[in-house]
Amino acid sequence: MSPIENSSSWTLESDLEDLDIDLQDYGPSLPPKKVPNGDIFEASRAGDVDRLRYLLETGVNVNARDRWDSVALYYACLTGRLDAARLLLENGAICSEHTFDGDRCHYASLNLRIRKLLKAFEARPPPLAPLQASLRETFLGCRHNRTYMKQSSDANFDVSVDEMGSSSYFPPDVVFFVQGRPVEAHRVILSARSLFFKQKFENEWKDRREVRFSKEKLSYPALCSLIHFFYSDRLEISVDDMEDLVRICRVCKCESLQKIVEKELIHQKYAEYKTHRDLDNSMKRFILQGVSLPEEDRLPASLHRILRVDSLADVCVRVEKRSYYCHQVILASRSEYFRARLSRVNDFHEGKNGLPGDSLPFLEEHDLSAEAFEKMIEYMYTDGLEEISPDQAEEIFDVASRYLLFPLKRAVADALLPHLETATPAELCHWLVLSDMYGVLKIREYCLDLVACNFEAFVETREFRAMLLTLPPPSGDSSLRTTVPSAPGATMTTDQGNLLDDLREKWLEAEALELDMRDESALIFDKRLRMLVEMAEQEKSESEAEDNKDTGP
Amino acid sequence: MSNQKKRNFQTEAFKHRVVVDPKYADKTWQILERAIHQIYNQDASGLSFEELYRNAYNMVLHKFGDKLYTGFIATMTGHLKEKSKLIEVAQGGSFLEELNKKWNEHNKALEMIRDVLMYMDRTYVESAKKPHVHPMGLSLWKDNVVRSPKIYSRLLETLLDLVKKERTGEVIDRGLLRNVTKMFMDLGNLCIRLILRSLFWMLLLCFTRLSLRSLLSLVIVGITRRKLRNV
Numbered sequence: 130m131s132p133i134e135n136s137s138s139w140t141l142e143s144d145l146e147d148l149d150i151d152l153q154d155y156g157p158s159l160p161p162k163k164v165p166n167g168d169i170f171e172a173s174r175a176g177d178v179d180r181l182r183y184l185l186e187t188g189v190n191v192n193a194r195d196r197w198d199s200v201a202l203y204y205a206c207l208t209g210r211l212d213a214a215r216l217l218l219e220n221g222a223i224c225s226e227h228t229f230d231g232d233r234c235h236y237a238s239l240n241l242r243i244r245k246l247l248k249a250f251e252a253r254p255p256p257l258a259p260l261q262a263s264l265r266e267t268f269l270g271c272r273h274n275r276t277y278m279k280q281s282s283d284a285n286f287d288v289s290v291d292e293m294g295s296s297s298y299f300p301p302d303v304v305f306f307v308q309g310r311p312v313e314a315h316r317v318i319l320s321a322r323s324l325f326f327k328q329k330f331e332n333e334w335k336d337r338r339e340v341r342f343s344k345e346k347l348s349y350p351a352l353c354s355l356i357h358f359f360y361s362d363r364l365e366i367s368v369d370d371m372e373d374l375v376r377i378c379r380v381c382k383c384e385s386l387q388k389i390v391e392k393e394l395i396h397q398k399y400a401e402y403k404t405h406r407d408l409d410n411s412m413k414r415f416i417l418q419g420v421s422l423p424e425e426d427r428l429p430a431s432l433h434r435i436l437r438v439d440s441l442a443d444v445c446v447r448v449e450k451r452s453y454y455c456h457q458v459i460l461a462s463r464s465e466y467f468r469a470r471l472s473r474v475n476d477f478h479e480g481k482n483g484l485p486g487d488s489l490p491f492l493e494e495h496d497l498s499a500e501a502f503e504k505m506i507e508y509m510y511t512d513g514l515e516e517i518s519p520d521q522a523e524e525i526f527d528v529a530s531r532y533l534l535f536p537l538k539r540a541v542a543d544a545l546l547p548h549l550e551t552a553t554p555a556e557l558c559h560w561l562v563l564s565d566m567y568g569v570l571k572i573r574e575y576c577l578d579l580v581a582c583n584f585e586a587f588v589e590t591r592e593f594r595a596m597l598l599t600l601p602p603p604s605g606d607s608s609l610r611t612t613v614p615s616a617p618g619a620t621m622t623t624d625q626g627n628l629l630d631d632l633r634e635k636w637l638e639a640e641a642l643e644l645d646m647r648d649e650s651a652l653i654f655d656k657r658l659r660m661l662v663e664m665a666e667q668e669k670s671e672s673e674a675e676d677n678k679d680t681g682p
Numbered sequence: 683m684s685n686q687k688k689r690n691f692q693t694e695a696f697k698h699r700v701v702v703d704p705k706y707a708d709k710t711w712q713i714l715e716r717a718i719h720q721i722y723n724q725d726a727s728g729l730s731f732e733e734l735y736r737n738a739y740n741m742v743l744h745k746f747g748d749k750l751y752t753g754f755i756a757t758m759t760g761h762l763k764e765k766s767k768l769i770e771v772a773q774g775g776s777f778l779e780e781l782n783k784k785w786n787e788h789n790k791a792l793e794m795i796r797d798v799l800m801y802m803d804r805t806y807v808e809s810a811k812k813p814h815v816h817p818m819g820l821s822l823w824k825d826n827v828v829r830s831p832k833i834y835s836r837l838l839e840t841l842l843d844l845v846k847k848e849r850t851g852e853v854i855d856r857g858l859l860r861n862v863t864k865m866f867m868d869l870g871n872l873c874i875r876l877i878l879r880s881l882f883w884m885l886l887l888c889f890t891r892l893s894l895r896s897l898l899s900l901v902i903v904g905i906t907r908r909k910l911r912n913v
Contacts (some may be wrong), residue, residue: 465804467799470731476794477731496736531739531805566743568805 166634176210186575188390191220200230209239218250225251254416259536260512265361270298271313277353299461306341307349314356315458317441321431322359325381348373362419362428385426429511436510447493448502463509464532488654500527514540519548526567542571555592565628581635594665603629707746710737711753721791722761738800747806762826770832778840782861792819824869
């Protein structure tokens with residue numbers, strides 16, 4: 130479920146209940162409306178969340194300014210569009226009061242609710258990268274860990290904790306009890322991040338599912354935050370627990386982390402002179418991002434290391450007769466497909482065909498090449514994608530959508546874009562069809578723009594006309610291009626997905642006459658398309674006839 | 683570009699070849715339909731999850747998502763109709779047991795089907811703004827089984843009967859009762875509201891003077907507190 134739809138259950142409400150304000154005052158000034166072709170600023174002002182999501186997906190810069198020097202978030206705040214503002218913030222819109230754009234947003238906020246939203250996001254660290262975010266979800270998917278996060282973090286701070294249900298659950302294989310309270314974890318992750326845990330799991334704790342610590346000194350919050358750090362590369366700890374954390378780091382041999390925390394402790398000690406000593410310190414928290422550590426101590430590097438060593442591997446994947454030794458928890462965290470596959474091993478046929486003598490569970494994947502699979506695994510473990518050739522991109526798109534690795538599609542799209550600059554019209558048509566098929570909006574949008582702006586050049590090419598034959602005809606729905614502005618509150622069903630509809634819109638943007646002449650332009654375009662299709666059909670039958678001549682007697 | 687010569691123009695890349703076959707969609711759907719039947723008959727151990735998922739994925743990729751979705755609903759409805767007939771013919775005490783058994787079977791099958799159709803669930807269903815597979819499966823159960831006329835009233839009576847028995851000191855199967863009430867919770871607000879309204883009226887008529895100390899009170903008041911706030 131997306132957090133947007135859930136905003137009614139959001140924790141701000143409880144804060145606002147104390148204030149004696151009429152509920153009416155929280156709403157936006159006007160009901161949201163749809164702007165099917167609006168840019169990011171229009172969509173934010175109108176509160177059209179669907180359009181906004183689409184635009185962000187196509188790679189629009191969320192912090193871009195328009196010609197009045199305003200950012201999209203400013204418009205959303207000004208018109209009181211809570212959902213739109215939230216979406217923008219979640220995608221990294223800047224809202225710090227100390228910046229020009231952020232300050233304007235705070236100042237322009239229509240109501241208290243928007244202001245609260247900005248405040249909440251101001252205190253929030255920037256969003257995690259896909260790898261870290263998905264592992265964090267796995268960590269919080271364990272029931273006991275979730276209760277920890279709920280208690281320790283500020284409710285506003287982490288709205289997402291509640292929303293993660295059992296969906297991202299992958300059963301933990303070890304439970305620690307500290308001060309009588311449980312922390313659940315996965316051996317692979319701990320072993321990858323800390324030599325101490327690796328050695329323990331290889332020796333003393335080899336067959337244990339439960340480890341109980343009885344030392345008084347070991348504190349539960351500190352260990353929890355350390356393990357949370359192992360999964361997410363982000364440390365969140367209250368200042369009071371930092372000394373305990375240093376001790377744990379020393380034992381676990383996490384030297385680089387220990388150094389930073391120690392340094393921060395000294396800083397805290399002297400920083401105290403600057404504030405009042407008697408202030409309540411219990412809420413003060415220290416947050417550390419993974420990027421502060423040297424590269425080899427970060428999560429991607431650690432996982433990259435275990436990918437090469439298969440002593441920890443607990444599953445074997447076979448692709449094109451090659452075996453890959455992988456780790457269930459990582460596959461399951463990154464891909465919903467693998468999560469289902471691994472948990473359903475016993476229900477289906479796959480449960481039976483384990484290799485004799487090989488105790489590892491065994492999965493076989495068909496219909497993809499080993500090279501593509503290798504690239505995907507590499508991405509799953511490290512979030513990294515080395516240079517890929519356009520020839521390979523198509524297969525990776527296929528792999529990424531099949532295994533529900535949507536961030537990978539975006540990464541490939543980014544790698545592919547520079548190649549498209551020099552592509553021929555024929556190749557662009559090819560990519561347009563492909564990107565439409567795999568839902569790679571960024572590439573699709575890019576190709577559509579190029580086609581619309583150079584329409585005449587494309588019309589000249591035979592490949593473009595051939596492509597028209599394979600596409601479903603435009604819907605002919607005139608409601609989208611009507612000159613009447615859509616009334617507020619009107620709901621329109623925009624059938625996103627018809628390529629030719631979208632192409633027409635783009636073309637109208639680029640070429641059409643103003644206002645009421647627009648409809649006429651659209652009709653001209655439709656007529657033009659029909660003619661082209663006829664032409665293409667003719668060409669096709671001609672070429673078929675030729676083929677027959679060639680192959681015939 | 684350098685590979686321009688090599689590639690020549692092709693919209694038919696490696697994934698397109700499957701569509702060349704005009705019967706592709708029908709053939710693939712038949713495979714999946716058979717699989718859904720097998721899953722319902724608890725005979726899935728011969729099926730390959732990987733193959734089924736791949737087929738469903740390819741169908742959606744080639745824009746047959748609509749066919750897949752409607753097909754899934756039709757097949758499941760058919761199965762549930764059969765099940766509700768089986769439940770209807772169950773005699774006396776075995777009625778609740780049969781219902782509970784079928785409910786568990788349905789749940790298990792539904793989860794497996796949801797996983798097989800996961801790609802459709804994540805892409806087609808979302809862009810077409812249709813209900814997801816799991817909620818859809820639950821509401822199909824609700825419409826075809828729980829609210830089928832022959833079952834609905836009998837279910838209420840049986841539940842009430844159990845409470846009566848318990849009040850008069852007989853031993854009843856509490857686990858079963860718990861499972862059935864749990865089913866109502868899973869089916870969501872609407873169903874709970876329907877059932878509870880009828881149950882409460884009947885209860886009021888039957889036991890106006892009794893305090894709600896019975897098992898039913900424990901179970902139902904628990905739900906009520908949580909779920910009935912807006913009834």
